[in-house]
Amino acid sequence: MYKPLLALLVVLLSMHTVFAQEKLTISGYVKDAKNGEALLGATVFVPSLGEGVSTNDYGFYSLTLPKGTYELSFSYISYQEEKRQVKLDQANVKLDLEMKESALVLETVTVSSERVDENVRSIEMSVNKVDMRTIQKMPALLGEVDVIRSIQFLPGVTTVGEGATGFNVRGGNIDQNLVLLDEAPVFNSSHLFGFFSVFNPDAVKDVKLIKGGIPAEYGGRLSSILDVRMKEGNSKKFSATGGIGTIFSRLAIETPIVKDRGSLIIAGRRSYIDVLAKPFLNGDLKGSRFYFYDLTAKANYRINDKNTVFLSGYFGRDVFGADFGFDWGNTTASARWNHVFSDKLFLNTTAFFSNYDYRLQSDLKEPNPQDAFRWNSNIKTYSVKPDFTYYVNSRNKISFGGQMIYYTFQPGKAEAISGGETRSIGQDSKYAIESALYIGNEQKVGKKLTLQYGLRYSLYDYIGPGKAYTFGPQTGERRDPISEKTVQKGESIAQYGNWEPRFSANLGLGESSSLKLSYNRMAQYLHLLSNTAAASPLDVWTPTSNNIKPQLSDQFALGFFKNLNDNLFETSVEVYYKSLQNQVDYIPNSDLLLNPRLEGDLLYGDGRAYGAEFFIKKIKGKLNGWISYTLSRTERQVEGLNNDNWFPSRFDKTHVLNVVGIYDVSQRLSFSVNFTYGTGTPATYPTSKFVWQGFALPHNFYDERNGYRIPDYHRVDLAATLKQKKKLFGKGEGEWVFSIYNVYNRRNAFSVYVRQNANNPSQTEAVRYSVFGSIIPAVTYNFKF
Structure with a gap:
């Protein structure tokens, strides 16, 4: 193959x-x-x-x-x-x-870490890079800088609601984004149910979002790659950065291991809502726990001119509960070896481990309870990935390599203890192996044309031990297994292989403009199952199986890029069309949690997403920032739903407008503003009702899916950053950040749902639910020395 x-x-x-x-x-x-x-x-x-x-x-x-x-x-x-x-x-x-950094760096805040005309000359399209200095100056929720919330101001990136976990790219689900931290996948990128991300800004060096024209070395997801690279640490001298905020504090320490040869960075954060609230809690709430923390570390050492090694890791958890416990978190570890075979051949080999898990447990106060409930779930991955780069000449750069990933899934397993007797329920563990080989070339053809073409082949094997169920054709209703088979360890249950071609082209139209186009096919073998309005930590990761086919997408994109006024402004217009296969949906009232036969509650269909993205960015001077506007549609067609007709997906937003502005008044003072507007997301509401014994029972008579929309979303945020005049501890720097989130007190709807009227149960009423319904001011103090 x-x-x-x-x-x-x-x-x-x-x-x-x-x-x-x-x-x-x-x-x-x-x-x-x-x-x-x-x-x-x-x-x-x-x-x-x-x-x-x-x-x-x-x-x-x-x-x-x-x-x-x-x-x-x-x-x-x-x-x-x-x-x-x-x-x-x-x-x-x-x-x-x-x-050396430019002396004007504080006056020329940029939203990219590339040469000023890179957007025109580069083969990359549908790619956004956000410099950490820009992220740190943008207004933020509760004054805390956040990578995930910042990229939501880029074209083509949305979320289903305020505080929702993850993000959506060009109409894709959150599981269709491959989120990498030093090349290790992160399966839940959020803290505090989506209000903050797991990435500590003090430890992040580079953030790159790839939405289209995806190179052949990336695979495994349909919509995007969010590649987050950690700092390597200061190899020159000891340094520290940190901050004290409204909701959490953070500290990062960098130090040389051997000067100019190796370094270490350790960064940690912890929220302290629980500490501040403790004096006000009484009774059963006295022992309440609600906080999150994370620890990020990275070390590197240059053995000689040809060999450098890196070790990095992340560990973080969210903890909630009183007389019960609920916690979830990620653990990643990466080991990388850079080897220069010759002046032309470069190798990076990565081995990583990633684990996402959550746990629920009642009766935490009793060591051996007679009545209790315990529930846990996880997904673990182990991988080795060699990547070669061969610089043939100034016009050809070949990339080739491969990857092998071993997955273990525990979709959900629980123990119910009643009267001292234990009963186990849930799903058996599942196992899979995914491997791939790829090759690609970036080629300059003359002075105006640059091509990037490649091919990736992925091979997936769903293996035992476990039980393999076979279900009949989908009907739009719950299906029971028609057969059941016990499979031994390592035995193949189902195998899939997919060719994934990639192609991009850049045609220069002059000194300051270019036309770009791209095509890529992607295959995805993992699925996040969630039938709620927004993803939650309790959602189930499950593998492709003999019943669940791999998701496939084909995306075409065409873009025009032009710089204006001597590269003072960068502008671009991109149009795209994405065709999706084997998209997972659910029967009405599906049961996804602790259900060993959950595949019988799943439906499969096709999808399509298309739109246009407009982007203008000012990168020089005291006033800079960007404006982005996205016009798009995202639709699904699933046999057994919506009378088999196309319907808007949960992630569909017709119009999205984002404005980011940063103004440097002086070396010490800067102001920033965010504005965002988005069409309300689709929703399904009852079209009729039954009244039974005086109680109203809502009913969707026409089986219409996502035929309505919640109200449009819009918000303005402001921030001011003031640097101290005096040195911190005689040598460092300090700054105050004042921010206001939701300046004009907009009560945006996260969802609208229908319920019985409390005073008259025979009547129904619509209820508007908002996560934030008021102005949120915050103050943060940041330091560096």
Whole structure:
């Protein structure tokens, strides 16, 4: 099955013999002179030839040129440009470089860490990068900087409601986003039921969201890749950052392990609502627990010029309860090895472990209760992933590699204790193996055309031990198994393979504009089952099986990119169409929790999403920010629902408008504002009612799905940042952040539901439920030394 990929690799590598004659290579690393951090996406450019290359995710670059003497220009937004004279005559050249931040960095806050015309020249489309300095200046809920809430202001990114877990991209479910923290997947990216994300801003270096034109090295999800990279730590000297906020405090410490060779960063956060509320709680509530915490750590060490190792990990939990316990959290661990085989061949090998679990338990105060209930669920992944990059020459960069993932699922298992007797209910554990090989090439064809093409093949195997059920055709109602089989450990139950081609093109239309197009096919073998309005920590992750087919998507995108006024403004317009197969839906009143036969409650259908995204961004000067507008539709068609007609999905928002503005009054003072508007999300309401013994029973007579919408959403947030005049502890920096969330006190509806009228049970009434219904001011103090 992998033979076509191997043949393509041989063809592409053979190009080296054609282009390598009489040429030599310059390679090395580009880093920050202040702390030794690798600079991702820094540009290495040869003006005399009009050719260049960008550093990879580890700061490495390689540039092959004809023999001669050249001036190289190294550039990176908010850093001083560096130039070096290089003579290529007899041998390859190794050139490492450290760049210094520009003295104007505080006056020129940017929303990208790339060269100013990267959006036009790059092959990437449907990609957004948000600099952490920008995220830290945006108004935030309760004054706390948050990665996930910040990317929701980008085009094509939405959420089903205020405080909802996760995010939706171009009409996809939250499980269709692959969220990576140092290449390890995070299965629940939220704290406090969606109000904050698991990413500590003090430990994050780079945030990249890929919505389309997805390169071949990524797979496993349909809608997007959110690639979050952690800081490596200061390899020059000890430093610390942190903050004291309204709801939690945080601290990050960076220190060299060996100066200029290795470093360590440890960052932690904990909320203290429980501590502040404790004096006001009485009785059974006295022992209430409601808080979250997380710990992030990363270490790296450069063994020699060719080998560098990285270790990183994350552990975080949310804890709620009084006389009962409810907690959930993520654990990830990544080990990476960078090896430079030659000036042209770079390898990064990653091994990771990821676990998401939740637990429910009653009667916490009794060690051996006679009556209790305990419930747990988890999904664990183990993976090895080698990624090679081969810099053939300045016009061809080949990427190839593979990945193997082993999954274990515990969808839900519970113990009910009654009178001292224990009864177990729930689902058996499930197991699966997913493997893939990929190859791709980024090729410059002349001065105006750049291509990126690749192919990925994924192979999935659903294996035992366990029970395999077989269900009949879907009818729109609950199905019982027609057969049952016990499967031994390692025995294959169902196997699927998918070819996933990828293609992107950039056609330059001049010095400041380009036309881009892309196509990608994606396959997804994991499914998040949730029949609630918004995802919750109790939702079930389940694998593709003999009954649940892998989800597939084909996405086409076309975009026009243009910079205005000497790169002062970046503008883009993108249109896309996405076709979806094997989308999971549910019968009415489905039972997904602790149900060993839950596959009988699932339905499958097709989906489509299409729209246009408009984006304008100002990147220079004291006033900067962006405006984005998205016009889109997202629909589903499922046999047995909505009379088999197309209907809007739960994530459909026709209009979304976002405005972000940041104004630097001076080196010490800045103001920022957010505005967001979105069409209300679809909802299903009763069309009639029965009255039985004086009680109204709502009923959807026409079986209409998502035929109504909740009211439109809109909100304004403000923030001001004031830096201290005096040094903190004689050498550090401090700043106050004042923020107001929901400035004009908008009571946005999270949902609208129908219930019986309390005074007249024969009547029904609609109830508007809001998560935040008032202004929320906050003050945060941040420090760095």
